[in-house]
Amino acid sequence: MRSTKTAEPWVGQGLGPFGVAVLKPYSRTRFATDGSAVLKVYVGIDPEGRRRRETSTVQRAALRGISVPTVLATGCGEAGSWTVFGAVHGTPCSVATRKATEGYIGHVVAVSGMLHRPTASATPGPGWAARTGSPVSTSQFLLDQFSARCRWMPWWAALREALSTIDAHPTVHLHGDLKPEHLLVDGERLHVVDWEASACGPAVLDYTDVLFHLVRDLLYEDVAPARIPVDLADRLPFCGPVLAWRLLLWLDRRRTQDIDLVTTHDIVRLTADGWFVSDARPLRDLDQPTGGITLPRMPTRRSRGVARITPVERAAAAAALGCPLWELGPCAGCDQLMHRYGRYTPMYCRGCRTALNDRR
């Protein structure tokens, strides 16, 4: 029989005993029976790389003033790649209610404030440690995370083109996996755990991850799309191309059959990022009388002369027309930007209405 010492090296360091393991595709975690520590064994994709990244990043995150667990012991060998963290106290954030979601998003914004400070030496890639070799662009770093088969999928070129827009964003330190169960609230204190996906890249990566998890988890809980608190998520500056990338990465890793269902058109719509005047109506609009609850949704009209506007132009147009951003849309006749959606709004602009009314 193999000795416990070899099989469980943490025992020799006075750590444990640990309780029942929580099994996930890429990890096994066990809480110490006295609640003082958490043992994590990394399995599946690149266990040793993830162990090194997590143990190195938590130390650097602590230097930024973020409350993180202490590394009590770590190693790799017969027991695989493993780390024992000191347990932090607190209750994980939640998105079960609107109030809880509001609190969670507030905590995300607070953590981002400490994390996403411009860092001159940071270049896009996994982990926070300095990189050797020639730097890659953010879009390349993101595309490299897909399995090889994705390069041959019909949407690949559209995603690659859309992602190139984020190459100009400043590179900052990222948590890489922000979600409610990784933010533990203990009174006034906030502890942040699970740093194994830490990376350097634009801040929109972290924000978009939050939105992705929020929407996915709520849909899994059978929350109707109209009830998703899109207005709260709007506090986070997420980005359409990154959202499309995140969704596709999830499909590639966790729902391998479903990725074949994605079309180029889906990606163009997701990556549009509010740039097209002729966007489909956003979810927040669905509970209005002209929305999807009382009337069937109109089929998406293919854009004829696609008009591109920047977010600033969109904001200016909304201010000039005296309507919320999401009620802007193209005139059904001439595609001119107008107050198109919401209560009592016409489908045609004044000019087109006059022309139509004069028609005999």
Ligand SMILES: Nc1ncnc2c1ncn2[C@@H]1O[C@H](COP(=O)(O)OP(=O)(O)O)[C@@H](O)[C@H]1O
């Ligand atoms: N140091 C810690 N103290 C208290 N709870 C922790 C600690 N580390 C992890 N947890 C809890 O255990 C869960 C799983 O740990 P995590 O590091 O996220 O592993 P995984 O890679 O399996 O997601 C976390 O979501 C968190 O709720």
Ligand SMILES: [Mg+2]
């Ligand atoms: Mg986790």
